[in-house]
Amino acid sequence: MHQPDYRNRVTGEFELPWTYLHAIKDYTDMAHHLEQHPGARAVLNFVPSLIDQLVDYGQQFASGEMRDPLLAMLALPDMDKLTLEQRRSLLDSCFRSNHNNMIAPFPAYSRLHQMFMMLDTVNELQLSYLSPQYLADLLVWYHLTWMGESVRRSEELVSQLMAKECQFTYAERKQLFELIGRLIVGIIPRYRKLQDNGQIEVSTTPYYHPILPLLIDFDSAREAMPQAELPKTPRYPGGRERAGVHVEKALENYRQHFGGKPHGMWPGEGGISLPAAGVLAAHGCEWTASGETVLFNSLRRIHGDGMPERVDYLYRPYRCLTENGEILCFFRDDRLSDKIGFEYTKWHGRDAVNDFIRSLEEIRHHSNHEEEPVVSVILDGENAWEYYPYNGYYFLSELYEALEHHPYIRTATFAECADKLGAAPKGAREKGRIALEPGSLPAMVAGSWVYGTFSTWIGMADKNHAWDLLCAAKTSYDRVINSGRLNEEEQRRAEQQLGICEGSDWFWWFGDYNPGVSVQSFDRLYRLNLANLYQLLNLPVPVEVQHPISVGQGGDVAMGGTMRRGTE
16 A cells, blocks of 8 residues: 655645545455455555555544645535636546546546537636536546445445436535545554454555665666666765665554554565665564565576576565575565456456466465465555456455455465464474475565566666756755754754655656656656755755656556556
8 A cells, every 4th residue: 555645745735636535445445355354364565655644634634624625625615716727627637537447437427528528628718618516516426436336335425426416515515525534534443453353464664665775776776687777876875874764764653553563564666675675674674575576586696597497486485684684575476466456457356266266276286295385466555446347346355255265275464474484393284284484595686576677766867867856955955954054843844855755656657658647747746845855955946856857658557657567
């Protein structure tokens, strides 16, 4: 579960709505499926920057002072009072959904879209033709289609509004607004309860979701991409220290919201290197995880051309010895994970579940019969579901049901697997097999779950330029902090802003393979964050920060956009 920080830290306003939209759709649905299947076990990873924003939204609803433009408009009594800029923003946002699954299935919403498409341009005159009632209905439908399927089935208000179709009143908009608030406020307590009941393990990620190995050393990118072009700046200033700060703050965030200390930490995008694993081990993390190509590249460095078969090396955790001690590493089954993320969206739910179960049975059949294979299925917790009918409701319900009652496939958390290591003496049997036998990983080739490389975040001209801008800002940050010119509160705000700039998402979006509209949104927000950092340091904003970094062109979901496959 991950969202970058969409807030403008100078004004406090949310620049993009994705955190609360995924909250009412995906975070509610994922909790619902687990609540309905108490025998299922899973690891749910919450990035601290997401938790912060959920808490912020809760505070907004409690105070009535909304700093998210769309939510503020939904609760506005008189739609006649919308400014021209608000109208333009509303129209720009409310058709930015998966058309096939979130607009076309709803005739009333589809009609609103058809009416909008009749405008030959979106200028002041054309906008004046759209009545306050049209804008009110559009806002309501946008939020109705972003509701989780579990919410639609349990909340009478949602079904009533969908049945009414149009002419929504202010009172109805206000009821929908209040429902959104209740859903968001309830998310963290729901997952805390699932954790406290022992059904799930909650893990965390370095605070603002940086790519730890790149913070520590740009050259780590060349371990998997020897010919990669790197930023002009040799290394990120003070990167190792910053990596530790992100990890420390993440552990504190977890303690505050989930209690105690997490067993493991999923590094941003599964980005791992031996030094990054050492930072995690130094902070007491028992396990971490990444993609299977990272494991393949690491083992190939050890075995050369004598690599074992995939089934003989992938399905076990590995002990990784770092300069700061040992940490257990799990590696994602890219094929199964990407089937859920991309392939099963086109399948009938029952067929997809049967295929998934058969795949697991085949893994067990072909694996070493003296060991229980551990299959790590790791994927995006938000973006896949809108490509499924009904937000993946039937697929997920039937999948949990099938796994709950299978005679020998058992869902488990990584912490459970870690506890079983060494629990049975070698040669002992559990149903004919020993519990777990970890591998040893004496070498590690740095990479991520995407292709086993860092190509999504570095190595292209736009991405490298973004890193150079960040390195320059960090150099200025260090100079100002060391000068003692800022008081304690000013230092805190500047450090917080720096952390946001270090997040991975900005670099993810730069590149012409991503959709132009999204690239431009994230480009603008990244440069706004850099500009805010300079402002908080009481420094002038460099001219370079005012110029766009990337524009984007493409954007098929399978090659860019919000999701990427684990292998090319």
